[in-house]
Amino acid sequence: MSHNLVIVPKTKIAERLATIVVAACVAALLYSIFKNPRFEWQIVFANFTAPALLKGLLVTLELTFFAVFFGFPLGTVLAAMRQADSRLLQSVSWFYVWVFRSVPMLVQLFFWFNIAALYPRLALTLPGLGELYSFPTNHVLTGFSAAVLALVLHDAAYTSEIIRTGLRSVPTGQRDAARALGFTNSGVMYNIVFPQAFRVILPAAGNQIISTLKATSVVSVIALQDVLYSAQEIYERTYDVIPLLIVASLWYLVVTSLLSMGQYWVEGRLSRKDQPL
Amino acid sequence: MSGLEISGFSRKISGKTILDNINLIVPSGQTCVLLGPSGSGKSTLLRCINHLDRIDSGIIRLNGEIIGYRQTGDKLYELSGGEIARQRTRIGMVFQQYNLFPHLSVLENIIIAPLKILKKKRGDVIDQALVLLKTVGLESHAHALPSSLSGGQQQRVAIVRALIMQPEVMLFDEPTAALDPELVQSMARLLKQLSEQAMTMVIVTHELSFARALQGNVAFMENGRIIEHGPSHDLFTHPQHVRTADFLRQS
Ligand SMILES: Nc1ncnc2c1ncn2[C@@H]1O[C@H](COP(=O)(O)OP(=O)(O)OP(=O)(O)O)[C@@H](O)[C@H]1O
Ligand SMILES: [Mg+2]
Numbered sequence: 001m002s003h004n005l006v007i008v009p010k011t012k013i014a015e016r017l018a019t020i021v022v023a024a025c026v027a028a029l030l031y032s033i034f035k036n037p038r039f040e041w042q043i044v045f046a047n048f049t050a051p052a053l054l055k056g057l058l059v060t061l062e063l064t065f066f067a068v069f070f071g072f073p074l075g076t077v078l079a080a081m082r083q084a085d086s087r088l089l090q091s092v093s094w095f096y097v098w099v100f101r102s103v104p105m106l107v108q109l110f111f112w113f114n115i116a117a118l119y120p121r122l123a124l125t126l127p128g129l130g131e132l133y134s135f136p137t138n139h140v141l142t143g144f145s146a147a148v149l150a151l152v153l154h155d156a157a158y159t160s161e162i163i164r165t166g167l168r169s170v171p172t173g174q175r176d177a178a179r180a181l182g183f184t185n186s187g188v189m190y191n192i193v194f195p196q197a198f199r200v201i202l203p204a205a206g207n208q209i210i211s212t213l214k215a216t217s218v219v220s221v222i223a224l225q226d227v228l229y230s231a232q233e234i235y236e237r238t239y240d241v242i243p244l245l246i247v248a249s250l251w252y253l254v255v256t257s258l259l260s261m262g263q264y265w266v267e268g269r270l271s272r273k274d275q276p277l
Numbered sequence: 278m279s280g281l282e283i284s285g286f287s288r289k290i291s292g293k294t295i296l297d298n299i300n301l302i303v304p305s306g307q308t309c310v311l312l313g314p315s316g317s318g319k320s321t322l323l324r325c326i327n328h329l330d331r332i333d334s335g336i337i338r339l340n341g342e343i344i345g346y347r348q349t350g351d352k353l354y355e356l357s358g359g360e361i362a363r364q365r366t367r368i369g370m371v372f373q374q375y376n377l378f379p380h381l382s383v384l385e386n387i388i389i390a391p392l393k394i395l396k397k398k399r400g401d402v403i404d405q406a407l408v409l410l411k412t413v414g415l416e417s418h419a420h421a422l423p424s425s426l427s428g429g430q431q432q433r434v435a436i437v438r439a440l441i442m443q444p445e446v447m448l449f450d451e452p453t454a455a456l457d458p459e460l461v462q463s464m465a466r467l468l469k470q471l472s473e474q475a476m477t478m479v480i481v482t483h484e485l486s487f488a489r490a491l492q493g494n495v496a497f498m499e500n501g502r503i504i505e506h507g508p509s510h511d512l513f514t515h516p517q518h519v520r521t522a523d524f525l526r527q528s
Contacts, residue, residue: 173376176329177377177378187393191389
């Protein structure tokens with residue numbers, strides 16, 4: 001009587017074992033975190049919204065914003081140059097991406113912070129009119145603007161690659177068909193290429209913004225008061241190193257989670273547009 | 278004169294001659310079938326007609342107007358992107374791979390050009406699109422995405438997308454390449470309907486039965502040259518050129 005035989009799924013022994021081992025590890029970790037007094041959770045909570053830290057968080061957010069706000073357009077320009085017919089434009093774009101992707105962010109930051117050694121004064125000079133205006137480099141490239149510059153230039157290199165990959169994901173037949181219908185180059189881009197490239201660009205751009213947020217933490221080395229530096233300032237006074245590093249980490253977690261949620265929301269809206277009207 | 282006139286048309290790519298002194302006239306309302314082996318330059322010729330590919334010499338006129346260039350004295354100056362785009366709205370093209378826009382529904386694929394380029398009213402364009410979709414039996418698929426359609430259905434959407442622009446000439450690249458024999462015949466019927474409505478057409482194919490079913494004039498191409506040109510019936514029954522005869526026998 002085959003219809004009343006009971007079906008028994010095969011036992012996944014390896015997976016069961018792994019589950020037991022991981023559960024034990026998680027339990028041990030949680031136990032140590034909450035039982036180890038040196039985590040000093042009360043200090044973590046006390047400092048979580050300390051004014052200095054919140055000010056630092058604001059600096060971190062500002063740096064991220066400026067890096068993305070200027071980095072993305074610059075990256076778009078670089079991607080467009082890479083697609084241009086002119087060999088010079090192509091080469092300059094390629095060279096830019098090569099340099100700024102190869103030199104570590106930290107080195108670039110020191111470089112811009114110390115650029116005054118190379119160009120002590122910046123001057124606005126027009127041919128025929130001579131020098132209109134000049135000022136010491138150090139007045140313009142303060143810690144904050146040096147950090148923004150480094151982040152923007154670094155971001156632009158990555159962004160241009162993201163955009164280039166997105167544009168290349170749209171088959172040339174799509175461009176041909178749009179041009180054959182009578183779209184101008186900008187019409188082809190706006191109506192046909194970008195909407196399709198966006199699906200490839202968006203997830204990568206989301207990751208890029210999150211890694212920019214984390215990259216801003218390097219500015220603490222030039223004493224710029226971001227969230228990490230603010231935490232360091234407090235623990236240098238109080239010696240609560242670990243609790244304050246936890247505070248800084250928690251803030252990075254919070255902002256990253258908010259960014260990810262924003263990314264999922266936008267991606268969700270885009271994929272809904274995939275559905276027929 | 279009215280219709281499509283191609284004269285002394287040549288194109289080289291890195292030293293290799295792809296099109297060699299092409300002369301072809303398709304009078305208004307008539308059909309020209311371009312026949313020839315693979316690599317003979319048929320697709321390139323079509324792409325040159327609406328200036329998707331540049332030419333090195335020669336001239337194309339559509340209903341008297343030079344395509345892609347402006348003549349000043351004895352020089353042809355290439356038109357601006359916007360001017361060429363304007364001219365392309367008068368030339369319908371159906372690609373071998375259809376190239377429907379995958380991010381738009383069937384209806385949106387069809388209405389996007391009249392809406393965005395010709396700036397027509399949305400309501401009017403949708404009505405027109407639905408009428409055209411009905412003539413190709415796809416009115417129930419208006420809101421589907423192209424990826425959910427079969428190859429033959431996508432093909433017909435691509436044709437409607439070109440027709441809604443009310444072009445002065447239609448260019449078809451291998452319209453039967455991806456169709457099974459039954460669909461080939463129905464495609465031939467659809468194109469004959471268009472020809473009865475006095476549409477000027479250039480149809481590329483290497484399928485003989487399809488070319489025969491279309492009637493009209495046939496131009497036989499090989500190695501970038503048109504080596505024989507004449508009414509369909511004459512060319513199929515009494516080919517003048519030995520290469521044409523070979524091609525007809527082999528296929
Ligand atoms: N962009 C290009 N670069 C180099 N060669 C090209 C290019 N486009 C076309 N060709 C060459 O031009 C010749 C004609 O190509 P075309 O696609 O026009 O042929 P066809 O007659 O349409 O062939 P098929 O029947 O296979 O589609 C071929 O030899 C091809 O290799
Ligand atoms: Mg071809």
